Amino acid sequence: MAPTDNPPQTVEWQGNQVPVWSMKTVDYSLLLSQDPVEVDKVTKACLEEGYFYLDLDNIDGRQMLQDRQTLLKLMHRFFESPIEAKNELGLIDSHLGYEPLGSRTGAFGAGTKDGYEMLKVSRDEIQQGSPRVPEVIKNSGDLTVLERAIGSCNTVTKVLLSALSSGMNLTGAERFENSHRNDRPSATTLSMMHYLPAEVTGNNKIGHQKHTDISSLTLLFSDEWGLQIRPPGECGALEMGFVAPKPGCAFVHVGDSLRFASGMKFQSCIHRVVPYDPAQHRYSIAYFLRAEDDTMFMDSEGRFVTAKDWHDQKFKAFTDPWQYQALAPKSMILGGMTEAGADDREPVKAYMPEAVKA
Numbered sequence: 001m002a003p004t005d006n007p008p009q010t011v012e013w014q015g016n017q018v019p020v021w022s023m024k025t026v027d028y029s030l031l032l033s034q035d036p037v038e039v040d041k042v043t044k045a046c047l048e049e050g051y052f053y054l055d056l057d058n059i060d061g062r063q064m065l066q067d068r069q070t071l072l073k074l075m076h077r078f079f080e081s082p083i084e085a086k087n088e089l090g091l092i093d094s095h096l097g098y099e100p101l102g103s104r105t106g107a108f109g110a111g112t113k114d115g116y117e118m119l120k121v122s123r124d125e126i127q128q129g130s131p132r133v134p135e136v137i138k139n140s141g142d143l144t145v146l147e148r149a150i151g152s153c154n155t156v157t158k159v160l161l162s163a164l165s166s167g168m169n170l171t172g173a174e175r176f177e178n179s180h181r182n183d184r185p186s187a188t189t190l191s192m193m194h195y196l197p198a199e200v201t202g203n204n205k206i207g208h209q210k211h212t213d214i215s216s217l218t219l220l221f222s223d224e225w226g227l228q229i230r231p232p233g234e235c236g237a238l239e240m241g242f243v244a245p246k247p248g249c250a251f252v253h254v255g256d257s258l259r260f261a262s263g264m265k266f267q268s269c270i271h272r273v274v275p276y277d278p279a280q281h282r283y284s285i286a287y288f289l290r291a292e293d294d295t296m297f298m299d300s301e302g303r304f305v306t307a308k309d310w311h312d313q314k315f316k317a318f319t320d321p322w323q324y325q326a327l328a329p330k331s332m333i334l335g336g337m338t339e340a341g342a343d344d345r346e347p348v349k350a351y352m353p354e355a356v357k358a
């Protein structure tokens with residue numbers, strides 16, 4: 001049973017004491033009116049850590065928390081449908097459609113596959129009123145639920161962007177909102193994930209590989225444990241530790257695009273998902289706010305690229321078989337963030353495929 005109240009600073013996982021990283025909590029209501037102390041707090045969180053909790057348990061966020069419960073019910077119904085219904089349209093585009101279990105590399109790297117299935121719905125398509133989603137959720141009730149989720153995630157992430165622009169003293173065209181306009185095409189997407197129990201999938205299909213996100217900001221909701229991060233440290237990222245699910249809060253983190261747009265001042269958050277409890281199903285909802293397709297920035301390779309090029313190249317690196325993935329520069333998967341030392345204090349042997357255990 002996962003601990004829920006007053007999360008400890010370490011938790012036992014796979015026979016080891018593993019850190020539970022603490023972090024700043026930013027109040028959404030205060031940000032809405034650009035409260036100077038809160039603007040400073042969120043800006044420091046992005047400059048120093050690259051992540052924070054966003055407290056939505058207030059008059060401005062509670063509706064969103066309620067809508068999330070409705071979305072979770074939709075997700076349960078969708079993921080319990082037959083594979084033919086879920087995969088009716090397949091992966092239509094990199095940010096839109098269904099990805100079955102085992103489409104990417106797993107949490108413990110070479111030779112493993114991921115342990116989740118995922119449905120992504122494009123923000124642009126919802127805005128245009130013609131989302132391509134499988135028939136099983138293409139009724140007006142379900143489409144309203146999806147539209148509400150995307151609409152509120154969009155508002156929340158735009159409020160964050162605006163606070164960050166103010167915190168970084170950006171004005172006019174330089175402000176981050178200006179490269180995230182609603183009427184310009186982007187790969188912004190709502191991603192709904194279902195992690196199957198590790199004891200069902202077996203050791204070769206486990207979790208979610210270590211990475212930084214392509215996006216500008218990720219707004220993440222999950223009631224279940226499993227997400228781990230490597231906080232940036234003085235000489236590279238610290239070891240992997242859990243993010244405790246916090247009631248009433250979303251976990252927000254910076255992705256590569258905003259790190260690049262900030263001139264590498266913001267930290268992009270290194271994270272992965274592991275089975276906390278091998279018998280557990282885990283459901284997560286991630287809203288990936290992405291820059292307009294033709295936004296230009298300098299990437300981790302020192303190249304001047306568009307947001308779309310960065311998205312497409314990194315998505316290919318994510319989905320390539322691990323043998324090809326290994327050929328891509330590591331800086332690509334980790335958005336140029338540096339690491340010193342190993343992810344774990346002790347190797348997590350229980351989940352390694354036989355070939356790697358040695």
Ligand SMILES: O=C(O)CCC(=O)C(=O)O
Pocket residue numbers: 191193208213220222227271272273284286
């Ligand atoms: O499921 C999660 O909690 C995180 C998922 C994730 O890292 C991603 O989709 O980029």
Ligand SMILES: [Fe+2]
Pocket residue numbers: 211212213271
């Ligand atoms: Fe991610």
